Amino acid sequence: MGSDGVAEKLRAGAVPTLEMVAAHAGVSRATVSRVVNGSPKVTPDVTEVVQRAIEALNYVPNRAARSLASRKTQAIALIVPESAARVFADPFFASVVQGIALHLADTDYTLNMIIESESQSGKTRRYLLGGNVDGALVVSHHTGDHSYAQLSRTLPVVFGGRPLSDTESDNYFIDVDNQHGAETAVAHLVASGRTTIATIAGPQDMPPGLDRLAGWREVLTQHGMDTELFEVGDFSPASGVTAMKRLLAREPKIDGVFAANDQMAIGAYSAIREAGLRIPEDIAVIGFDDDIYGATATPALTTVHQPSVEMGREMARVLVKLIEGEPVDTLTKLKTSLVVRASA
Amino acid sequence: MGSDGVAEKLRAGAVPTLEMVAAHAGVSRATVSRVVNGSPKVTPDVTEVVQRAIEALNYVPNRAARSLASRKTQAIALIVPESAARVFADPFFASVVQGIALHLADTDYTLNMIIESESQSGKTRRYLLGGNVDGALVVSHHTGDHSYAQLSRTLPVVFGGRPLSDTESDNYFIDVDNQHGAETAVAHLVASGRTTIATIAGPQDMPPGLDRLAGWREVLTQHGMDTELFEVGDFSPASGVTAMKRLLAREPKIDGVFAANDQMAIGAYSAIREAGLRIPEDIAVIGFDDDIYGATATPALTTVHQPSVEMGREMARVLVKLIEGEPVDTLTKLKTSLVVRASA
DNA sequence: GTGAAAGCGCTAACAG
């Protein structure tokens, strides 16, 4: 009965199943399963016979069946909450995804990318709660938006970027050390002899905006310098132009400026030139992010590099550990580094 | 027996199963399944009772079980074959992925992103052949590399970009109309009075390189103009510089140049300026791609826009149709459009 | 160490 059918399929060249491998190797399905899952208690001889059968049949385990029986999916969701278009235009995001995918390639986990269109946020929640994945990764570049925070009570979740409020202390975050990065940049300005250093800050309702401003303030304070010279932008080039103009109007003696991101720094370039000043001779400029805008600008922008690929890798690493029950830190901070080019 | 256990679980607040919904609604599991899958032959009354039970229990179907029973995965693989780093730095690729994800969000399919690291190409093949996905999408920007061509005999596959050779005629492709785009660009140059039009072609072993050169040649031929003025680059800015210099050395009277991509066009900018010529007064320049390099250059580059998001969307749309057995065209060509800015 | 048996949660004939 059963084995006849199997023998038949074996010959038919159908998609090989564990049962067929078992028949081919002359062992039980349980044993094949053990070999496939690397169980230690299987005789080497048997293991080899099974391995051979697997290769002979070109057997590949069926994911769905395995998932159903083991109650694990071996899949991880990558949630992209912000407006899709904006997120994908962001090179930072692309690098993070790259890092995630690279790390996952070394594991048995699969990456399920989900673009969260607001029109169907319920769909995403259902997907995540429906046992379709073992864990989720949430990327939200600049915004501190963590509307998925509650999710973590049901499912392992790792966020990219720190939360705005610390009430969500039971969540896991991978963050870039924004404040330290900003400090490095401003310290560079100070070290190169600049004495009137302004900053174009990011939105003060976003963690990176807050932290980078704090870094600027910290260094100036240490050097007993004026800490009032800042204007807030929204991370767009246009806001960089406006902010720089206001800064120049307030204090014409400015000889150094730290912008909270590269795009605003490029905006500042325009305002500075319009005022008839030169970069870096009259005003040194440093940005933050190390994106394509700054790299291709003239003069090439000195900026703070964000370890974006590394961030993705770390997010994936932490999530996998979390899923597998290993202990991990609640907050991981990644180091930034100053990329000195021509603008400062 | 059975129903007692179910009633118990119902109270216990365990993850709801179809069986629990059936018990709650007082119908059979089959009926619940029909309602969930939108079968037309269920009485409205019954449907409603079931729906209510589903909501009451907050039931979500288990994907693995459904997949196992129906022998469908409702998942699509996105394969990224080229060196991951390069691909992700490419804004074109990011947009394509965006388009794919956007279309899939409207369907019941899930996107599995796979970065194909050469170290484990076998893993990818096994994954695809192991019945883990219902179909695959292969993106390869400029290269005509379709090493996955054979796959399509086993699994529905849709490629982005046309194949280099036409031997793979049983495969499905979504391509951009490179030749027509190039023709539009060159026609624009001709229409604006340019008489000595050169081109910086892309690699001649890549479809876009070939097609864009063909477009240039076609228009010049139509106008009885010289068709010898071309140099081949490798799509990098540096190769654009070199090619432009050679072109200028060969023919100083050049007053228009069409580059096969924006990055080479920007390279040409340097060479042109170095020769003491102005853009667009002395030489009009047009690129191809409409990427960030051209948009932020000075003067802003006139270029041919690639419908990248649309390409992703189309790839996903075609693959889903293919999976569901609907007829689709073997080759879909997407229209490009000329973006006139300051350089021509 | 290995096999037998019992499901995992759902779909899909097949009756009725």
Added chain:
DNA sequence: CTGTTAGCGCTTTCAC
């Protein structure tokens, strides 16, 4: 139109 009956392919106790 609805219920019954079998599995889908694999893991996992529990005996042997």
